[in-house]
Amino acid sequence: MDVVNRTTEEPRDLAAALAALAASRGESRALRAELEETNHGVLALYSELELQAEQLREATELKSRFLAYMSHEFRTPIGSIRSIARLLLDHVDGPLTPEQERQVGFIQQTSAEFAEMVDDLLDLAKVEAGRVEISPGWFEMVDLFSALRGMFKPVLTNAEVHLVFEEPQDIPKLYTDDRKLSQILRNFVSNALKFTPRGEVRVSVERVDGDRVRFCVRDTGIGIAPEFHASIFEDYSQVQSSLQKRLRGTGLGLSLSKRLAELLGGGVAVASEPGKGSVFSLTIPAQLDAP
Numbered sequence: 050m051d052v053v054n055r056t057t058e059e060p061r062d063l064a065a066a067l068a069a070l071a072a073s074r075g076e077s078r079a080l081r082a083e084l085e086e087t088n089h090g091v092l093a094l095y096s097e098l099e100l101q102a103e104q105l106r107e108a109t110e111l112k113s114r115f116l117a118y119m120s121h122e123f124r125t126p127i128g129s130i131r132s133i134a135r136l137l138l139d140h141v142d143g144p145l146t147p148e149q150e151r152q153v154g155f156i157q158q159t160s161a162e163f164a165e166m167v168d169d170l171l172d173l174a175k176v177e178a179g180r181v182e183i184s185p186g187w188f189e190m191v192d193l194f195s196a197l198r199g200m201f202k203p204v205l206t207n208a209e210v211h212l213v214f215e216e217p218q219d220i221p222k223l224y225t226d227d228r229k230l231s232q233i234l235r236n237f238v239s240n241a242l243k244f245t246p247r248g249e250v251r252v253s254v255e256r257v258d259g260d261r262v263r264f265c266v267r268d269t270g271i272g273i274a275p276e277f278h279a280s281i282f283e284d285y286s287q288v289q290s291s292l293q294k295r296l297r298g299t300g301l302g303l304s305l306s307k308r309l310a311e312l313l314g315g316g317v318a319v320a321s322e323p324g325k326g327s328v329f330s331l332t333i334p335a336q337l338d339a340p
């Protein structure tokens with residue numbers, strides 16, 4: 050009985066197995082076709098993405114070039130306005146009435162701010178276009194600090210704020226681009242002075258991790274709420290405050306500083322508490338490697 054049963058069941062099993070095999074073959078063919086279709090889709094998306102990235106690169110390049118040309122072209126007329134205002138204030142062509150003196154002073158101040166803005170824009174455009182040249186050289190930190198001190202002396206108009214440069218201790222000779230480094234520190238210090246009604250702005254430098262140096266600009270000013278700590282390093286970003294309304298500025302200084310710090314192989318950071326003050330720091334290698 051047993052034997053008879055097996056022989057009649059075997060062909061049925063085989064047929065079922067064959068049918069299952071055919072079905073799974075069909076399934077796998079369908080799957081392969083689907084996969085191929087998906088592959089084509091992915092490839093099409095990929096080339097579209099490439100195209101868009103290329104267009105974006107072109108747009109960025111155009112924007113940078115436009116900014117660079119525009120800011121460059123602005124420099125000459127601003128220069129003339131500034132020198133004419135200087136001549137008038139120096140009474141080269143005769144004296145001015147007090148009111149004229151005030152008005153020309155205003156022209157001079159505004160054109161100086163305009164010139165600064167144009168310089169920042171030009172620098173930003175250059176950084177974006179990858180055209181900023183880093184020219185490293187050897188220099189002593191003491192010399193850079195005293196140059197900065199000299200630069201800020203004439204603009205320290207608020208007697209209630211002291212600007213202190215700490216004596217650099219145990220800092221090796223640096224090999225980096227001193228002009229870019231000075232540009233970053235200048236922006237940190239001028240911000241600190243702008244946003245500190247009274248107290249102190251302290252600039253220091255220390256060694257970190259053996260081969261890096263960290264510069265800190267501490268102030269006892271109005272501080273910055275934590276939610277703005279990241280955004281202030283973006284272009285045109287400013288935090289609204291009662292002080293801000295009375296101050297000039299474009300909100301480009303920190304974003305430019307951040308990019309310059311990256312070009313020097315380092316980075317910038319902020320720690321701040323509203324009402325207490327801020328610490329802006331820059332950490333860079335003491336010696337910039339040749340690219």
Ligand SMILES: Nc1ncnc2c1ncn2[C@@H]1O[C@H](COP(=O)(O)OP(=O)(O)OP(=O)(O)O)[C@@H](O)[C@H]1O
Nearest residue numbers: 240241244272281287288298299300301302303327
């Ligand atoms: N030391 C500081 N204390 C408080 N707020 C600060 C300080 N430094 C920067 N900020 C805030 O960050 C913003 C951006 O600074 P950033 O230097 O980029 O622009 P700005 O000083 O307003 O203009 P610019 O530097 O282009 O003349 C400032 O407008 C201010 O709101």
Ligand SMILES: [Mg+2]
Nearest residue numbers: 236240302303
């Ligand atoms: Mg600034």
